[in-house]
Amino acid sequence: MVYLILKALISGVLIAAASTMARRYPGFGALIASLPLVSVLGMIWLWHEKPDAENMALHAGATFWYVLPSLPMFLVIPALLRHGVGFWVALVAGCCLTIMLYAGMTWIAPRIGLQL
Numbered sequence: 001m002v003y004l005i006l007k008a009l010i011s012g013v014l015i016a017a018a019s020t021m022a023r024r025y026p027g028f029g030a031l032i033a034s035l036p037l038v039s040v041l042g043m044i045w046l047w048h049e050k051p052d053a054e055n056m057a058l059h060a061g062a063t064f065w066y067v068l069p070s071l072p073m074f075l076v077i078p079a080l081l082r083h084g085v086g087f088w089v090a091l092v093a094g095c096c097l098t099i100m101l102y103a104g105m106t107w108i109a110p111r112i113g114l115q116l
Contacts, residue, residue: 007045011038039063062116065109069101 014037022029042063047056073094080090109116 007041011041014038014041036067058115065105065114065116066102069105070098072101073098 014032018029018032020029021032039060043056043060046059076097077090077094080093081087085093106116
């Protein structure tokens with residue numbers, strides 16, 4: 001239980017730091033948010049719980065392929081905002097696009113030989 005609380009606290013502090021920094025320095029906050037901190041922390045936690053090189057290699061490889069469908073969201077949201085669409089609508093649209101692209105990735109991956 002202590003380990004779970006520690007993981008949550010460290011992860012939460014990183015998210016809070018990114019959002020706090022972004023209020024004053026949007027570019028720097030975006031840099032912090034764009035770092036693969038969640039992935040790195042996830043790999044650290046996973047390795048601590050199951051130090052298996054093959055499992056970690058599969059996890060890291062799948063993470064790469066799942067990052068790709070999430071990237072268009074970061075183009076759609078600013079485009080919508082700049083065209084007068086409200087924040088919440090733009091955010092939901094970006095998330096819906098990402099969900100559709102994730103579904104597409106999980107459908108196409110096995111057909112092209114990717115193990116996710």
